[in-house]
Amino acid sequence: MERAESEGGEGGERRRQRIYNNNSSTAGVILRNPNNPEPIWPTIDGSLGLSEDDSLSYARNFFKFGFLLLPWLWAVNCFFFWPVLRHYSSFPRIRKYVLGSAIGFVAFTVLLSSWALTFSIGGERLFGPIFDTLVMYNVADRFGLTGWS
Amino acid sequence: MSQDQKPTSILDSLGEEIIRIITPVSICMFIVVLLVTILNSSSSDSSSNLTSIATIAYNENTSDSFWDKFEGALLNSLVFVAVITVVTFILVFLFYIRCTKFLKYYMGLSSFIVLGFMGGELAVILIRDFSIPIDGISFLVILYNFTVVGVLAIFMSEMAILIKQGYLVIIGVLVAFWFTLLPEWTTWAVLVALALYDLAAVLLPGGPLRLLVELAMSRDEEIPALVYEARPVTYNDSGPVQRVVERRSWRGRHDVGSNTAESSNANTNSSLESEPSLDSTLGVLLSSESCQSVTRLVMAEEGRSSEGPSELLAPLVEHQLERSNVQSNGPEELVQSERWPIDGIGLGSSGAIKLGLGDFIFYSVLVGRAAMYDLMTVYACYLAIIAGLGITLMLLAIYQKALPALPVSILLGVLFYFMTRLSLEAFVVQCSVNLLMF
Numbered sequence: 001m002e003r004a005e006s007e008g009g010e011g012g013e014r015r016r017q018r019i020y021n022n023n024s025s026t027a028g029v030i031l032r033n034p035n036n037p038e039p040i041w042p043t044i045d046g047s048l049g050l051s052e053d054d055s056l057s058y059a060r061n062f063f064k065f066g067f068l069l070l071p072w073l074w075a076v077n078c079f080f081f082w083p084v085l086r087h088y089s090s091f092p093r094i095r096k097y098v099l100g101s102a103i104g105f106v107a108f109t110v111l112l113s114s115w116a117l118t119f120s121i122g123g124e125r126l127f128g129p130i131f132d133t134l135v136m137y138n139v140a141d142r143f144g145l146t147g148w149s
Numbered sequence: 150m151s152q153d154q155k156p157t158s159i160l161d162s163l164g165e166e167i168i169r170i171i172t173p174v175s176i177c178m179f180i181v182v183l184l185v186t187i188l189n190s191s192s193s194d195s196s197s198n199l200t201s202i203a204t205i206a207y208n209e210n211t212s213d214s215f216w217d218k219f220e221g222a223l224l225n226s227l228v229f230v231a232v233i234t235v236v237t238f239i240l241v242f243l244f245y246i247r248c249t250k251f252l253k254y255y256m257g258l259s260s261f262i263v264l265g266f267m268g269g270e271l272a273v274i275l276i277r278d279f280s281i282p283i284d285g286i287s288f289l290v291i292l293y294n295f296t297v298v299g300v301l302a303i304f305m306s307e308m309a310i311l312i313k314q315g316y317l318v319i320i321g322v323l324v325a326f327w328f329t330l331l332p333e334w335t336t337w338a339v340l341v342a343l344a345l346y347d348l349a350a351v352l353l354p355g356g357p358l359r360l361l362v363e364l365a366m367s368r369d370e371e372i373p374a375l376v377y378e379a380r381p382v383t384y385n386d387s388g389p390v391q392r393v394v395e396r397r398s399w400r401g402r403h404d405v406g407s408n409t410a411e412s413s414n415a416n417t418n419s420s421l422e423s424e425p426s427l428d429s430t431l432g433v434l435l436s437s438e439s440c441q442s443v444t445r446l447v448m449a450e451e452g453r454s455s456e457g458p459s460e461l462l463a464p465l466v467e468h469q470l471e472r473s474n475v476q477s478n479g480p481e482e483l484v485q486s487e488r489w490p491i492d493g494i495g496l497g498s499s500g501a502i503k504l505g506l507g508d509f510i511f512y513s514v515l516v517g518r519a520a521m522y523d524l525m526t527v528y529a530c531y532l533a534i535i536a537g538l539g540i541t542l543m544l545l546a547i548y549q550k551a552l553p554a555l556p557v558s559i560l561l562g563v564l565f566y567f568m569t570r571l572s573l574e575a576f577v578v579q580c581s582v583n584l585l586m587f
Contacts, residue, residue, distance in 0.1 A: 045310050048381070058307065072294035073301070080309040112287060120282040137277045139285040145273050 059097040071108035074101035169379035181513040222334035226342035237357040252373040265296040325513035344559035351553040381501035533565040
């Protein structure tokens with residue numbers, strides 16, 4: 001068997017090579033064509049992360065939970081399964097959830113940032129007295145949020 | 150067997166591991182110093198009305214005399230350490246009667262409170278000081294997102310490593326910042342008292358942390374605690390099977406050193422010892438030949454490792470118990486056991502270095518408090534803490550058993566702070582003023 005010393009990390013290229021040489025495989029690993037560089041591990045942590053079967057349930061759960069007004073969870077989902085997005089043709093089952101998360105995150109961010117920017121740039125001119133009721137530092141003062149309870 | 154990579158030096162293995170633990174500690178300290186300098190300069194001394202378990206005995210007043218403050222600080226620190234001891238014993242008891250689910254949920258709740266409430270308050274203070282025109286609704290949505298994802302990241306055993314590490318550092322920053330709001334004399338007294346407590350709790354035979362450690366080792370379970378685990382440095386990139394194998398092997402070797410030798414480990418121990426393991430005492434390095442012999446160990450432990458709360462849960466409690474948690478995850482026990490969830494420096498299941506969140510917190514408290522005086526003390530204390538961390542890692546390599554990690558760094562840090570403040574500062578200032586140096 002071949003032994004190599006290298007830093008572990010994301011990306012499965014070198015690891016893939018070793019696998020072919022070692023004739024070893026586990027249930028979660030899908031051997032790909034050696035001539036076509038594709039990742040084996042769907043998560044960004046590479047071999048430290050999840051196998052493909054486990055990651056399907058994680059991707060699905062993250063996607064569903066993100067609908068509870070959690071775009072950041074969608075972003076974390078995309079980050080976690082970055083190899084799925086990058087190598088678009090692999091991991092067909094996981095792909096739809098990660099893609100959905102990416103689209104949801106972008107859409108939500110556009111909405112939220114457009115509202116927040118309108119509010120902060122428009123300010124008092126645009127909103128009138130409502131600005132003072134909504135702006136955070138007044139809300140904090142009104143409810144006494146900085147009392148370090 | 151052919152080697153096709155360049156030969157690794159001690160820098161690649163040991164150095165990389167140490168860097169991977171020093172970086173987050175430094176980031177945590179840096180952020181706390183930044184927050185302290187920003188918020189201190191913009192507000193007057195508003196910390197005097199902070200009541201918590203640490204100021205229950207004596208509330209410091211700047212107009213008190215030297216001895217009053219000294220006694221008050223000592224009293225406060227004694228009360229604090231006493232509360233921590235009691236809570237740690239409760240934790241040991243709960244762990245003993247196998248209430249790990251309760252502990253796990255309690256930790257999730259604590260992280261929620263720290264991230265949501267303390268994070269929220271800090272954000273509101275920053276917004277107010279800088280007059281950032283963000284509206285209440287967006288702020289709420291962002292805070293909600295941040296908190297929920299943080300709790301998930303810490304709760305779940307499988308999450309992107311970077312996200313988990315990031316949230317642990319953030320929790321460390323928030324708790325440390327809160328601790329810097331304590332009165333000055335009390336803070337220093339508490340730090341020294343905790344360093345001594347840590348020493349006692351881990352090394353004395355009756356110490357709660359030692360009991361916890363031995364319980365976890367004998368039962369082969371993970372202690373629920375908040376622990377930062379550095380990304381493991383891999384040397385043998387020989388594939389997934391080997392990777393899993395490496396994960397278990399360290400523990401087998403470990404149990405040789407410990408006094409709980411279970412029969413399942415005994416076999417693997419003997420097989421492991423014959424392996425040509427690579428140099429680093431802190432890493433898990435096995436050549437690929439060893440994988441076969443270790444696979445038995447892998448099978449045996451597959452089940453156990455997946456169950457149980459992940460290492461990341463510690464009773465991160467609110468005010469009163471704040472310290473306790475930190476205690477349980479803090480008192481860095483440098484243990485080279487694999488399942489070292491609880492602390493300080495130990496080795497994770499994949500051979501990576503683990504450092505308890507309490508370490509992060511108290512190092513940052515020390516540096517934050519130094520920042521309240523001047524940046525010169527910050528530099529001195531930072532160097533002292535990093536040196537202490539290095540010494541602790543070395544001791545871990547030498548003694549190969551549970552060792553506390555707080556004492557060396559904290560005592561060095563406190564020493565450097567007082568020496569800098571009392572003598573170095575005068576020297577440097579005079580030199581600068583007379584245009585001699587600096």
